[in-house]
Amino acid sequence: MSRRQRIVLLVLLSASFTLAVDFSILNVALPDIGAGVGLGLANLQWVATVFALCAAGFTLLFGRIGDLFGRRRVFLGGMALLGVASLVGGLAGSPEWLLAARAAQGLATAAVTPTAISLLTTSFPSGPLRDRALGLNGALMAAGFTTGAILGGVLTDQLSWRWAFFINVPVAAVVLVVTPLVLTESRPSQRPRLDVLGALTVTLGLLAIVYGLTRASEESWGDSQVLAALLGGLVLLAAFWLVESRVAAPLVPVPILRRRSIAWGNAAGLLAFATETSLVFLLTLYMQKVLGFSPLSAGLSFAVLGLGTVLGGMLAPKIIGRIGTKRTLMLGFAVQTAATLPLVLLGSGTAWMALLLVATFAGGVANLVAIVGFMVTATSGLPDEEQGLAGGLATMSQQIGITMGIPIMSTIVAARVHALGGTETEHTVLSGVGLAIFVNALVCLGAGVLVAVFLRRAGAEPAGETASA
Structure with missing residues (x-):
């Protein structure tokens, strides 16, 4: 990797990590935010909802706009919007300004994430270097979700919830200054109509x-x-x-959607994000409702998961180089299933935390191996002019997976609690969480089976095989 490529990687990873942190950094601080701007308890969820709506809804559009009008331009515009929105959010004194800032942060995520992926894939040739770059990107994005929960608790406790917004401003400023120096614009010579x-x-x-x-x-x-x-x-x-x-x-040529690497690669990515993020939600319920942990203590407990995701991102490119993307995805889901199943046994004593920490570490490693396998699969075998589209599709799968996992698992927990009398007690919550974790493990297993049956061996396979339609 050349010096310039290292700087490009650092800039793009910094942006991706910051946006991943943004997704979860406010969750722990929601009660303080509500008190600070006068947002009632019933409406607190909109702080997360407006972000998710904009991040998922506009990602495919911005990914394609980057292909047509310039990825660097869209990337820089997104980072500028992130900086301004974060400053406005930190200074907000009313619910309207706070929610508007959160929506703008979601739009910034929709603009930056797919263009960052496409800039990364076009800056590194297909093969080990690109796999390594995608592995680091996936590791830092997954670690960012965990870091956000921890950082949000620390900033809220020690300073103010407003610093959960302000922390993005200097990062955005540095990226805006450095990006034009190291990244060249990439767009087609003939611009088609949108x-x-x-x-x-x-x-x-x-x-x-x-x-x-x-x-x-x-x-x-x-x-x-x-x-x-x-x-x-x-x-x-x-x-x-x-x-x-x-x-x-x-906007999305139908033949691309018919490619097995695109269709089933993105399906695998959606399930990878849905299972792990919903598992974090379930374990948060377990630690707070059953073990009585504070939000900050529960957040800090996921530091082990964060370490596992970083390790998984580092190992994934080496595994892909040895066994190919399809087998890497299968291996990742198999190990994630094996790591998730023992969590069904969790009981009401703090001694069970040892099992939780070991299992989440192993599951974090496996989940990132699967995620990097998905990213390589979903962006390989396409020309440079369609990398923004590929990044947009991958980001869309990620955002929808993150969004859909929690409500599904939450419904399972609620149904179990209702079946046991409807009262939230230590016993009923533990039973509901256990059932939802079991379903989560089955989804992981099903994802591995889908990959095994439907995904053809793609371009990152050894022995120089090319991507199949």
Whole structure:
């Protein structure tokens, strides 16, 4: 790796890590935020919801805009928006300004994440160097989710929740100064027209799906707004597919969606993110509701998981080099299943924390191995001019996976508690968490089986095999 490539990697990883931290840094601080700006308890979830809506809904659009109009330009615009939105959020004195800042941070994530991935894949040739760069990117993004929970608790306890916003400002400023010095613009010589109808249908469809999933975790799956949002989202995505098959310059060319490496690679990524983020939610419930941990103590307990994700990101490129991406994905899901299943045995004493820490460390390693395998699969075998699209699809899978896992697992816990009498006690919560963890492990196993059956051996396979359609 050349000196310039190291600087490029440092800039892009800094941006990705910061955005990953942003996703979770405010969760622990929500009660303090509500008190600080006058946001009622019933509306606190919107601090996370508006971020998730914008981050997931607009990521595919911004990824493609980067392909057409310049990835560096979109990346820089996203980082500038992140800096301004974080400053506004830190200074906010009313719910309206806070939620507007959070929505802008979500838009910044939708702009920066796919363009950062495409800039990374176009800066490193396909092979070991790109696999290593994607491994580090995946490790730091996953570690960022954990770091956000810990950092949010520390900043809120020692300074103020406002520093959870302010901390992004200097990072954004440094990235904005360094990026033009090390990254060149990349865009096609002939710029096609933007598929406006396709952009509208896919963006509104994703917004509806994410809103429905988020509301389901707050209300119930039978809620009329949940059903309407999910149904409307599916209809809009079906309309998007029809539009893409008919327009001259589609936002997402249908042949790309038919590629097994794209379709099943992204399905694997969605399940990888859904299982691990929802497991963190379940274990947070366990530590706070069953063991009586404080939010900060529960957050610090996930430091071991963060270390596992970093190790997994470092190991994944070596594993891919030895056994190829398909077997790497299968191995990652198999080990993640084996690490998740023992957590079903968790009991009501703090002695069970030893099992939790060991299992989450092993599961974190395995999950990152699967995530890096997904990223390599989903971005390989495509020309440079479609890397923004590939990054957008991968980011979309990531964001939807993060969003859908928690409401599904939350529903399982709630149904179990209801079946045991409806009262949240140590026993009923523990039983509900145990059942949801078992389902989580089954999903991991199912993801591995799907990869084994449907994913063809892709371009990162040894012996020089090429990507298959």
